[in-house]
Amino acid sequence: xxxxxxxxxxxxxxxxxxxxxxxxxxxxxxxxxxxxxxxxxxxxxxxxxxxxxxxxxxxxxxxxxxxxxxxxxxxxxxxxxxxxxxxxxxxxxxxxxxxxxxxxxxxxxxxxxxxxxxxxxxxxxxxxxxxxxxxxxxxxxxxxxxxxxxxxxxxxxxxxxxxxxxxxxxxxxxxxxxxxxxxxxxxxxxxxxxxxxxxxxxxxxxxxxxxxxxxxxxxxxxxxxxxxxxxxxxxxxxxxxxxxxxxxxxxxxxxxxxxxxxxxxxxxxxxxxxxxxxxxxxxxxxxxxxxxxxxxxxxxxxxxxxxxxxxxxxxxxxxxxxxxxxxxxxxxxxxxxxxxxxxxxxxxxxxxxxxxxxxxxxxxxxxxxxxxxxxxxxxxxxxxxxxxxxxxxxxxxxxxxxxxxxxxxxxxxxxxxxxxxxxxxxxxxxxxxxxxxxxxxxxxxxxxxxxxxxxxxxxxxxxxxxxxxxxxxxxxxxxxxxxxxxxxxxxxxxxxxxxxxxxxxxxxxxxxxxxxxxxxxxxxxxxxxxxxxxxxxxxxxxxxxxxxxxxxxxxxxxxxxxxxxxxxxxxxxxxxxxxxxxxxxxxxxxxxxxxx
Ligand SMILES: Cc1cc2nc3c(=O)[nH]c(=O)nc-3n(C[C@H](O)[C@H](O)[C@H](O)COP(=O)(O)OP(=O)(O)OC[C@H]3O[C@@H](n4cnc5c(N)ncnc54)[C@H](O)[C@@H]3O)c2cc1C
Numbered sequence: 001x002x003x004x005x006x007x008x009x010x011x012x013x014x015x016x017x018x019x020x021x022x023x024x025x026x027x028x029x030x031x032x033x034x035x036x037x038x039x040x041x042x043x044x045x046x047x048x049x050x051x052x053x054x055x056x057x058x059x060x061x062x063x064x065x066x067x068x069x070x071x072x073x074x075x076x077x078x079x080x081x082x083x084x085x086x087x088x089x090x091x092x093x094x095x096x097x098x099x100x101x102x103x104x105x106x107x108x109x110x111x112x113x114x115x116x117x118x119x120x121x122x123x124x125x126x127x128x129x130x131x132x133x134x135x136x137x138x139x140x141x142x143x144x145x146x147x148x149x150x151x152x153x154x155x156x157x158x159x160x161x162x163x164x165x166x167x168x169x170x171x172x173x174x175x176x177x178x179x180x181x182x183x184x185x186x187x188x189x190x191x192x193x194x195x196x197x198x199x200x201x202x203x204x205x206x207x208x209x210x211x212x213x214x215x216x217x218x219x220x221x222x223x224x225x226x227x228x229x230x231x232x233x234x235x236x237x238x239x240x241x242x243x244x245x246x247x248x249x250x251x252x253x254x255x256x257x258x259x260x261x262x263x264x265x266x267x268x269x270x271x272x273x274x275x276x277x278x279x280x281x282x283x284x285x286x287x288x289x290x291x292x293x294x295x296x297x298x299x300x301x302x303x304x305x306x307x308x309x310x311x312x313x314x315x316x317x318x319x320x321x322x323x324x325x326x327x328x329x330x331x332x333x334x335x336x337x338x339x340x341x342x343x344x345x346x347x348x349x350x351x352x353x354x355x356x357x358x359x360x361x362x363x364x365x366x367x368x369x370x371x372x373x374x375x376x377x378x379x380x381x382x383x384x385x386x387x388x389x390x391x392x393x394x395x396x397x398x399x400x401x402x403x404x405x406x407x408x409x410x411x412x413x414x415x416x417x418x419x420x421x422x423x424x425x426x427x428x429x430x431x432x433x434x435x436x437x438x439x440x441x442x443x444x445x446x447x448x449x450x451x452x453x454x455x456x457x458x459x460x461x462x463x464x465x466x467x468x469x470x471x472x473x474x475x476x477x478x479x480x481x482x483x484x485x486x487x488x489x490x491x492x493x494x495x496x497x498x499x500x501x502x503x504x505x506x507x508x509x510x511x512x513x514x515x516x517x518x519x520x521x522x523x524x525x526x527x528x529x530x531x532x533x534x535x536x537x538x539x540x541x542x543x544x545x546x547x548x549x550x551x552x553x554x555x556x557x558x559x560x561x562x563x564x565x566x567x568x569x570x571x572x573x574x575x576x577x578x579x580x581x582x583x584x585x586x587x588x589x590x591x592x593x594x595x596x
Contacts, residue, residue: 003053003309005045005115013365016542026376028105044112051081052119059122059262060429070250072201072264082204086156091127099150107368117305121433122262129199132291133160133211140279140287148236158207163194174222178214190214190275200266201251207242208233213284228284229275248273259432299441300397303405304360306434310412311353313426317416349411355566356404359532367393388463392455399447400528402437409434448520471495483544487537490567494574498530501578518585522577529574536563
């Protein structure tokens with residue numbers, strides 16, 4: 001079974017649930033009425049399904065190869081596929097038209113990114129990292145830096161990286177040691193080692209633009225003394241071509257990993273590499289967070305993308321594999337056994353996966369649309385709300401959706417039985433590949449802390465209050481809708497639980513910060529469940545409208561059954577999360593280190 005891009009699912013969310021055409025007066029959306037978007041989705045499905053998906057297994061088997069001349073060879077076919085990616089204009093879909101991008105809404109770009117990541121996660125990380133670097137330069141670069149780098153990064157001729165991690169410094173960036181020495185001509189000499197740098201070296205683009213966090217000599221200790229630098233692999237020439245090699249930056253090795261073998265995870269050595277400050281001195285982290293926030297949404301997307309591909313493989317296997325008989329009598333009487341899809345427990349795994357994927361995808365697209373509104377809506381109140389949502393939802397989407405993505409990939413392996421544990425089926429690769437998404441871009445534990453420690457309280461809790469109000473308003477507006485009632489009631493219930501958990505955190509987290517830390521992951525999951533309950537209510541409303549208008553398409557009835565499964569068999573977890581988070585930190589912190 002090869003991955004089939006879910007164009008219909010994307011179209012349903014963009015047209016029927018989010019109704020993107022209502023934003024047709026905004027820049028980007030004006031060029032993308034739904035008919036155009038649908039054509040883009042079809043073309044994206046063709047490219048990702050036919051070009052990227054067949055390379056997924058190749059990339060896993062071959063991996064990347066480091067050479068002693070500090071070059072890296074990507075798996076067979078990656079280079080050619082990357083050329084097609086650039087020629088198709090996919091690298092500039094959502095980028096600024098001033099520098100050659102197509103300026104389409106971020107939410108449309110997200111649909112492409114999901115397909116690309118499902119088809120081949122390791123490959124899609126090369127343009128993904130480049131887009132993050134593009135965004136940081138776009139936000140913080142000087143005009144000259146933007147003119148030099150952005151057009152090449154949009155066209156895909158040059159890619160980009162983000163260099164934060166050092167051997168002794170992962171989560172705690174305040175420990176960062178890489179140093180930057182001013183040369184008096186506006187440039188700096190950068191020295192230090194960065195590890196686990198995704199796409200740090202490869203053979204697919206003419207140049208690699210490294211964005212590197214370093215400490216300028218004499219800067220304050222901790223996170224307040226960190227600056228961001230552009231360190232190009234080759235120096236750009238005036239005419240836009242690449243010039244001399246920046247000799248001080250080299251990939252000195254690759255990491256052996258459990259997954260994403262097709263993506264080069266590099267040890268980068270900087271020895272007096274020439275770099276250029278981007279943004280203000282000592283405010284590098286702020287700018288890096290532009291990249292990180294975008295990247296965190298992208299990582300949440302990877303959770304859903306791998307889950308989708310794994311679910312498709314599991315569903316196909318479940319229809320094919322014959323074992324046992326249905327508890328209610330044979331369903332395949334002429335065969336030696338029934339397909340395993342007849343067994344309620346196999347269905348439980350598949351429906352759970354389906355409900356999490358479709359709800360999670362809607363939550364991602366809904367948030368990405370707010371990203372577009374934050375960027376271009378003329379009404380300041382809409383922009384403010386959208387910005388608040390982006391801040392609040394980003395850690396939830398990263399943490400919750402990757403936790404659930406992993407669960408779905410694990411269930412997909414379970415549906416395959418022993419075959420899933422072998423390398424003859426793709427389930428193993430999906431499970432191995434998705435696992436990193438729970439770790440990088442800030443571990444999921446750190447996302448949960450960001451949510452309870454920063455995002456909740458930000459601007460006096462304005463974001464979360466607005467979210468509660470929006471849900472209340474939706475419930476009020478749809479109160480009399482009998483068809484929607486079970487979904488509205490479920491939403492009202494989980495929203496009350498989230499409010500309860502939020503109140504508990506306000507009262508107990510401030511008084512003892514360990515209470516906030518102890519509650520954080522359960523709170524993040526409670527938040528994720530509330531987001532999905534809202535999305536399922538929106539999706540059922542859209543499906544009901546189609547059915548009321550005369551549609552007999554099983555797509556819509558399937559949505560309603562999946563939503564019922566969500567409220568019957570997934571949403572009850574909210575109660576457990578609330579109960580757990582309210583137990584506080586006392587027991588967790590009771591044991592001395594020797595007891596572990
Ligand atoms: C394949 C791969 C690709 C990567 N790509 C990049 C890249 O392109 N660029 C880059 O800069 N980095 C990259 N990384 C690094 C990645 O972002 C880090 O691994 C991640 O941020 C975690 O840091 P760490 O591994 O040092 O874990 P640590 O920081 O040592 O954390 C270990 C554990 O302790 C927990 N922990 C740590 N501090 C706290 C705290 N304050 N509160 C609660 N829990 C805490 C963590 O949640 C985690 O469970 C990559 C890593 C891998 C494996």
